[in-house]
Amino acid sequence: MAQTVGDYLVRRLQEWGVEQVFAYPGDGINGIVAAMGRADNVPRFVQSRHEEMAAFSAVGYAKFSGRVGVCMATSGPGAIHLLNGLYDAKLDHVPLVAIVGQTARSAMGGSYQQEVDLQALFKDVAGEYLVEVNVAEQLPNALDRAFRIAEATHAPTAVIIPSDLQEEEYVPPKHAFKQIPSSPPGTAWARSVAADHDIARAAEVIDAGERPAILIGQGARGAAEEVRRLADLTGAGVAKALLGKDVLSDELPYVTGSIGLLGTRPSYELMRDCDTLLIVGSNFPYSQFLPEFGQARAVQIDIDGRFIGMRYPTEVNLVGDAAATLAALLPMVRRKTDTSWRENIEKNVAAWWATMDRQAEVAAKPVNPMRIVSELSKRIPGNTIVTADSGSSTNWYARNLRMREGIRGSLSGTLATMGPGVPYAIGAKFAHPDRPVVALVGDGAMQMNGLAELITIARYQHLWSDPRLVVCVFHNNDLNQVTWELRAMGGAPKFEESQSLPDVDYAGFARSLGLEGITVAEPESLGPAWDRAFTSTVPTVLDVHCDPEVPPIPPHATFDQIKSVTEAVLKGDPEAFHLVAQGIKTKAQEFLPGKRHG
Numbered sequence: 001m002a003q004t005v006g007d008y009l010v011r012r013l014q015e016w017g018v019e020q021v022f023a024y025p026g027d028g029i030n031g032i033v034a035a036m037g038r039a040d041n042v043p044r045f046v047q048s049r050h051e052e053m054a055a056f057s058a059v060g061y062a063k064f065s066g067r068v069g070v071c072m073a074t075s076g077p078g079a080i081h082l083l084n085g086l087y088d089a090k091l092d093h094v095p096l097v098a099i100v101g102q103t104a105r106s107a108m109g110g111s112y113q114q115e116v117d118l119q120a121l122f123k124d125v126a127g128e129y130l131v132e133v134n135v136a137e138q139l140p141n142a143l144d145r146a147f148r149i150a151e152a153t154h155a156p157t158a159v160i161i162p163s164d165l166q167e168e169e170y171v172p173p174k175h176a177f178k179q180i181p182s183s184p185p186g187t188a189w190a191r192s193v194a195a196d197h198d199i200a201r202a203a204e205v206i207d208a209g210e211r212p213a214i215l216i217g218q219g220a221r222g223a224a225e226e227v228r229r230l231a232d233l234t235g236a237g238v239a240k241a242l243l244g245k246d247v248l249s250d251e252l253p254y255v256t257g258s259i260g261l262l263g264t265r266p267s268y269e270l271m272r273d274c275d276t277l278l279i280v281g282s283n284f285p286y287s288q289f290l291p292e293f294g295q296a297r298a299v300q301i302d303i304d305g306r307f308i309g310m311r312y313p314t315e316v317n318l319v320g321d322a323a324a325t326l327a328a329l330l331p332m333v334r335r336k337t338d339t340s341w342r343e344n345i346e347k348n349v350a351a352w353w354a355t356m357d358r359q360a361e362v363a364a365k366p367v368n369p370m371r372i373v374s375e376l377s378k379r380i381p382g383n384t385i386v387t388a389d390s391g392s393s394t395n396w397y398a399r400n401l402r403m404r405e406g407i408r409g410s411l412s413g414t415l416a417t418m419g420p421g422v423p424y425a426i427g428a429k430f431a432h433p434d435r436p437v438v439a440l441v442g443d444g445a446m447q448m449n450g451l452a453e454l455i456t457i458a459r460y461q462h463l464w465s466d467p468r469l470v471v472c473v474f475h476n477n478d479l480n481q482v483t484w485e486l487r488a489m490g491g492a493p494k495f496e497e498s499q500s501l502p503d504v505d506y507a508g509f510a511r512s513l514g515l516e517g518i519t520v521a522e523p524e525s526l527g528p529a530w531d532r533a534f535t536s537t538v539p540t541v542l543d544v545h546c547d548p549e550v551p552p553i554p555p556h557a558t559f560d561q562i563k564s565v566t567e568a569v570l571k572g573d574p575e576a577f578h579l580v581a582q583g584i585k586t587k588a589q590e591f592l593p594g595k596r597h598g
Contacts, residue, residue, distance in 0.1 A: 002169045002170075003169065003170045004031060004035060004166065004167055004168060004169060004170055005031065005136050005139060005161070005165050005166050005167070005168050005169075005170050006031040006032045006034060006035030006166040006167065007035045007038065007039070007170065008136075008139060008140075008170040009032055009035065009099070009139065009143065009161070009166075010032070010035045010036055010038075010039045010042075010043070011039070012139075012140065012143050012144075012185070013043050013070070013143075014039070014042060014043060015184070015185045016068075016147055016185045017067070017185070018043045018068075018070050019043050019044065019430070020043050020044040020045075020046045020061075020070075020430055021036075021043050021044070021045055021046065021070045021071065021072050021099070022046045022048055022053075022054040022055070022057040022058045022061070022069070022070070022071045022072075022427070023045055023046065023047065023048070023051075023054050023071060023072035023073065024047060024048055024049075024050065024051045024054055024073060024074070024078060024081075025045075025047070025074065026073070026074025026075070026078045026101065027074060027101075027163065028074035028075030028076065028078065028079075028100075028101025028102060028103070028114065028163050029072060029073070029074050029075075029078075029099075029100075029101035029161075029163070029166070030101075030163065030166070030167075031163060031165075031166025031167040032072065032099070032101070032161070032166050033045070034167075035166075043070075046426075046430065046456075046460065047456070047459070048423065048426075048453065048456055049449075049452040049453055049455055049456055050081060050449065050452065051071075051073040051078050051079075051081035051082050052081045052082065052083075052084050052085050052419070052449070053085075053419075053422075053423040053449060053452070053453055053456070054071045054072070054073065054082070054085070054423075055071045055081075055082045055084070055085020055086055055088070055089070055096075055098070056084075056085045056088065056419065056420040056423035056424060056427070057069075057071070057423040057424070057426045057427040057430075058070060058071040058085065058089075058096055058427060059085055059088050059089045059092070059094050059096060059420065059424065059427065060387065060410075060420070060423060060424030060425065060426065060427025060428050060431075061427035061428070061430055061431045062089070062094045062095055062096055062427070063092075063094055063410045063424070063427075063428075064385055064408055064410070064427065064428045064431045064432060065431035065432070067095075067431075068095045068096065068097055068147055068150050068151060069089070069094070069095070069096045069097070069427065070096070070097050070098075070099065071085065071096065071097075071098050071099075072098070072099040072100070073098070073099075073100055073101070074100075074101045074114075075100070075101040075102045075103055075114050075115070075116065075118070075163065076103075076113075076114030076115065076116050077114065078100075078101070079100045079101070079116060079118055079121060079122075080116065080121065082098055082100070083121070083125060084415075084417055084419075085420075085423075086098060086122075086125045086126065086156045086158075087125050087415055087417075088412050088415045088417055088420060089155070089156040090125055090155055090156050091413075091414035091415045092218075092243065092412065092413050092414050092415070093154040093155065093218075093304075094154065094155075094156070095150040095151050095153075095154050095155065095156075096150060096155075096156040096157070097146045097147055097150050097156070097157055097158075097159065098122075098126065098156060098157070098158040098159070099158075099159050099161065100118060100122075100158055100159070100160045100161070101160075101161060101162070101163055101166070102118055102132065102160050102161065102162040102163065103115040103162065103163065104162055104163050104164040105134060105162045105164055105165065106164065108162075118132070118158075118160050119132060119160070122158045122160075125156060125158075126155075126156050126157050126158035127155075128149050128150075128153045128155040128156075128157055129145060129146055129149040129150070129157040129158070130157065130158050130160075131145070131146070131158075131159055131160065132160040132161075132162075133159060133160065133161050133162075133165065134162065134165065135165075136165070136168060136169070136170050136171045136172075137171055137172065137173040137174070137179050138173075138180075139161075139170075140172070140173060140181065140182040141173070141180040141181070141182040142159055143159055143182075144182040144183070144185065145157075145182075146158070146159050147185065148187055151187060151189075152187075154304075191320075191321040191323070191324040192303070192319070192320040192321055192324070193320045193321065193324045193325050193328055194318040194319060194320045194325060194328075196328070198316060198318060199318065199325065199328050199329050199332060200332055201315075201316045202278075202299045202316040202318060202329060203329055203332035203333050205276065205297045205298075205299050205315055205316055206234060206276060206278060206299065206329075206333055207333060207334050208276070208297065209234075209274075209275045209276025209296075209297060210275055210276075210338070210341065211273060211274045211275045211276065211341045212234045212235065212236035212237075212274060212275075212276040212277075212278065212336075212341075213236055213237055213238075213239065213270045213271060213274035213276065213277050213278070213291075213296070214227060214230065214231060214236045214237070214238045214239070214277075214278045214279075214280065215238075215239050215240075215241065215259065215271075215277065215278070215279045215280070215282055215284060215290075216238060216239075216240055216241070216244045216247050216248065216280045216281060216282060217240075217241040217243055217244040217247075217279075217280070217281045217282025217283065217284060218241075218243040218244045218247070218281060218282075218410075218413075219244075219280065219281020219282060219302060219303060219322055220244055220247050220280040220281035220282070220322050221244070221246075221247050221281070222321075222322065222323050223280065223281070223321075223322035223323035223326050224247055224248055225323075226322070226323050226326035226327055226330065227247070227248060227280060227326065228248070228252070229326075229330055230278075230326060230329070230330060230333065231254055233330065233333050233334075233335050233336070234333060234335075234336050235336040235338070235339060235341050235342035236254070236276075236278070236342075237254050237255075237256050237266070237270045237274075237342070237345035237349075238252075238254060238255050238256065239255075239256045239257070239258075239259040239263070239266075239267040239270055239271065240255070240256075240257060240258055240259065240267075241258075241259060241260075241282045241284040241413075242258055242260070242262065242398055242411065242413050243282075243410065243411075243413040243414075244281065244282060245258055245398065245401075245403060245409055246386075246403050246407060246408050246409040246410070248403075249403055249404050249405045250402040250403045250404070251402070251404055251405070253346040253349055253350065254342060254345050254346055254349065255349070256269075256270050256345065256348070256349055256352075257349075257352070257398075257399065258398040258399060259271065259284065259289055260284070260286050260289050261286070261289075261554050262394060262395050262398040262399065262552070263289065263398065263399070263555050264352055264399055264555055265348070265352055265355075265555040266345065266348040266349045266352045267289075267555065268289065268555040269348055270345060270348075271289060271290055271291050272291070274291055274295075274296050275295065275296050275297070276296055276297050276298070277290070277291055277296045277297070277298040277299070277312065278298070278299045278300075278301070279298065279299070279300040279301070279302075279311075279312070279314070280300075280301045280302075280322050280326070281301065281302060281303070281322045282302075283302075283307045283310065283311065284311060285311060285414075287311050287312060290311065290312050291312070293312075293313060294313075296312075297315055298312050298313065298314040298315060299314060299315065299316045299317075299318070300312075300314040300316075300317050300318065301318045301320065301322055301325050301326070302317075302318075302319060302322075303319070303320060303321055303322065304319075305317075305319040353402075356370070356374065356399065356400055357374065360373075360374035360375075360400065362550075363523075364523075364546070364547035364549075364550055365547045365549075366521050366522055366523070366545050366546070366547065367520060367521070367522065367523050367526060367544055367545060367546045367547065368523065368546065368547060368550055369392070369393065369396055369474055369476070369544075369546040369547065369550055370396050370399075370400050370550065371523055371526060372396065372440075372472065372474065372526060372544050372546060373396040373397060373400035373401050373440070374400050375526045375527045375530050376401065376438065376472070376530055377400065377401055377402040378527070379527070379530055379531060379534065380401075380404075380407065380438070381436050381468075381534065382404055382405070382406045382407065383406050383407070383435050383436070384407050384408075384435065384436045384437065384438055385407075385408045385409070385425075385428045385432060385435055385436070385437045385438070386401065386407065386408070386409040386410075386437075386438045386439075386440065387409070387410060387411065387420070387421050387422075387424035387425045387428060387437070387438070387439045387440070388409065388410075388411035388421060388439075388440045388441075389411065389412075389418060389419065389420065389421030389422075389439070389440065389441040389442055389445040389450075390411065390412055390416045390417060390418045390419075390420075390442075390445065390481070391418065391442035391444055391445055391474075391479070391480060391481045392442060392474070392476075392480035392481040392484065392548075392552055393440050393441065393442045393474040394411065394440075394481070395481075395552035396440070396474075396552075397409070397411070397440050401440075408428075410424065411424075418442075418444060418445045418448055419445050419448050419449045419450070421439045421440065421441040421445055421450065421471075422439050422441060422445075422446075422449070422450040422453040422454070422457075422471055423449075423453055423456075424439070425437045425438075425439040425457075425469055425471065426453060426456055426457060426460070429460075429464050429469055430460075430463075433463060433464040433465050433466065434464075434465045434466050435466055436466055436468035436469070436470070436534065437468070437469045437470070438469075438470045438472065439469075439470070439471045439472065440472050440474070441471060441472065441473055441474070442473075442474045442476075442479075442480065442481075443473055443474060443475045443476060443477065443478075443501055443504070443506070444478075444479045444480075444501060446471075446473050446504075446506060447501060447502075447504060450471065450473075451504070451506070451509060454471070454509065454510055454513055454515065454541065455513060457469060457471075457513075457515065457539050458513040458514055458515055458539070461515075461538065461539055467536070467537050467538055467539060468533070468534060468536065468539070468540075469539040469540070470530075470533045470534070470539070470540045470541075470542055471510075471539070471540070471541045471542070472541075472542040472544065473506045473541065473542065473543050473544065474544060474546050475506060475543055475544055475545045475546060476545075476546050476547065476548035477500060477501045477502075477503055477548070478499055478500060478501060478548040479499045479501065480548050481552075482499060483499045483548070484551065484552055486499075505519075505543070506541050506543040507519045507541050507542075507543035509541070510539075510540070510541035510543075514538070515538055515539050515540065515541060516532075516533070516536045516538050516539065516540035516541070517540070517541050517543065518532060518533060518540060518541070518542050518543065519543045519545070520542065520543065520544040520545065521545045526544065529542055529544075530542070
């Protein structure tokens, strides 16, 4: 039998080392699906319940494996469904290749069923590289460029292949005019470093300061040791943007935790009081949480010059690999002898974690959501991967989860879309089938798409050598983050018709699929439930009934600000009095060190 274009595509994916393609079938990719069947399902076709979930799973795989994620969808509606996941990849700088079917070439332009202008559809999201393959000879170079550009730019790329072409006989490109052969898969990447005199200028800025701060993002992940050494030399505190939460362990006494609206008070104080700022591998966008303009001299290191000098007036901008650049910088930086700044940072960090412990113990109706993550922190295995969704649960992931060395974590950092928590976890399990994975998901996101992806988990669990995949649902029957945004930003009470969610038995649904399902309705059961989940031989849904009125108080909030929110919601919020009580009890823990409140 002659090799088809679909057969060649599958073989080329194998040569690129692709182990699975996250996808959903449809007639626009029938030729590729049939070829995967002829190749004995190598790479594996991982069937999600929805194309958006396929894209999210590919993003999760790429984030936690460090390799290019691959997703695939049919023409028309399937292609449209990919968009949210592809935008998640674009905004978080994740390498992804989308393979998309299209109407047969002879039908294009004829208003054929499911015909969509895919070039226009993907022009923005796959702007780094978007190509439609219309002859067989075009395919090798197009596919290889999609992979290389995804790797080079840390972005999604898209290859569109019409359905009739997939089933045609494959003809390789010739060494001839207008035909472009391609090199074998594989690329050796350089580690770029800025010029020595620019690195010396950066060292001068850092040495001149007395109160240094370091802000790290996901771009510092390969430079964790160099960041630690620089912090030790300079006495700096280190704050973490949300995508960089897993770069340094929270057990280091000078690591102040997350920064921003979902961040910690020590990170807020670090930025408020510093006179020198070094930003490494972060494009943290909220300048109101950085030092006041003119307060600090600043240096930035980033591998991508397009994202440097954007958020704060930086004196020295070093474009290069974070680890290599810091390694060159370290010998030029003098050791600080005055330890008072560092001592104050460490005191603030220790006081913050004590406050977090007390806030997690505040009594709630029925379970304090902070305690969910606090109990997880006490018993999380050291090689766990944690995915978080978007919603009020993200606050507790950002503030309460204590990262240790070896733990990985991520979420939709820039798009902040609802729904990726569970498919990210699926992608993580395919990236690391031998590691436990935890997804922290609100009930809104769980109803949006997490419930359906439990079916995917049940289907593929047999492939994972470590069966532990725990989906923890923050079950409060409320779209809680938006509820709090309405209260805090608009001074509006909760609008029940918009915010209230129907009640669902998440644990019961898990059990119906043959998974473990654990319902927690009182705080004393929470610790044992986590223990049970981490010893289960099948994936587990932890369905925790938690209090929607525990406020996600920003790190800079004062009692006066809490009071103004309280006055607004008392004008008609159905849970106003309970909300006020919870807010006061929670905020009080910051001012009552060593004292526990129930």
